[in-house]
Amino acid sequence: MYKRAKPKRRGAAPSVASSLADRAYEVLKDDIISARLAPGTLILEQDWADRLEMSRTPVREAVKRLEHEHLVRRIGQRGAFVGELSIGGFLEICEMRGLLEGHAAQVAAGKVSSRDLDKFEEEFVALDVPSPNDETVRRASRVDREFHQLILEAAGNQQLLNIMSRLNDMINRLRFALTPSRYHESLREHRSILAALRARDPEAARSAMQQHIDAVRRSLHLIR
Numbered sequence: 001m002y003k004r005a006k007p008k009r010r011g012a013a014p015s016v017a018s019s020l021a022d023r024a025y026e027v028l029k030d031d032i033i034s035a036r037l038a039p040g041t042l043i044l045e046q047d048w049a050d051r052l053e054m055s056r057t058p059v060r061e062a063v064k065r066l067e068h069e070h071l072v073r074r075i076g077q078r079g080a081f082v083g084e085l086s087i088g089g090f091l092e093i094c095e096m097r098g099l100l101e102g103h104a105a106q107v108a109a110g111k112v113s114s115r116d117l118d119k120f121e122e123e124f125v126a127l128d129v130p131s132p133n134d135e136t137v138r139r140a141s142r143v144d145r146e147f148h149q150l151i152l153e154a155a156g157n158q159q160l161l162n163i164m165s166r167l168n169d170m171i172n173r174l175r176f177a178l179t180p181s182r183y184h185e186s187l188r189e190h191r192s193i194l195a196a197l198r199a200r201d202p203e204a205a206r207s208a209m210q211q212h213i214d215a216v217r218r219s220l221h222l223i224r
Helices: 016-033 045-052 056-068 087-108 114-127 134-155 158-178 183-198 202-218
Strands: 072-075 079-082
Touching: 016 045, 016 056, 016 158, 045 056, 056 072, 056 079, 087 134, 087 158, 087 183, 087 202, 114 134, 114 183, 134 158, 134 183, 183 202
Parallel strands: none
Antiparallel strands: 072 079
């Protein structure tokens, strides 16, 4: 016997407003992390609503989410501003990264696939140019992020991945802030890490990763 389909409950599908807020959130967050929106920039909701062709409501919701993630700071009646870069916060993150990612590299040395290492070797060779332009710098930041993620995933520790994922926004802001000034140094450091991983040398991989993170820490004065 034919059974009549039950009507769908209202609200089961994501609302248009929710999807618009998600879109506004992703665009704003990407612009903040990649430094297209400089620290201290006032976020004018109506301007962003016009730019994204939506009402102010989803933009306001996006800004609230970014406030919760400490990427945006609201100052009284003056409005919402892109959060400043915290050198103290970055120092703490570098300390944690040295320990956690050093361990991850040590473990990953015996696990990461040669195919993945070959892929990043090609990326690093392609990025090794005398005078990188803005597009190349942006690509280097992406490759940097993906290389570190590869090592974390190869280590196979889910709790370590969870901890690092919570730091990703700050780490990515740090990458974009430092990549232009440390472009060639960072490239050499990543190739040293890769060489240790390819040699299947856990101690060398740990040491190369910790040296890289320590070099990042010493470069924090370059952030303006």
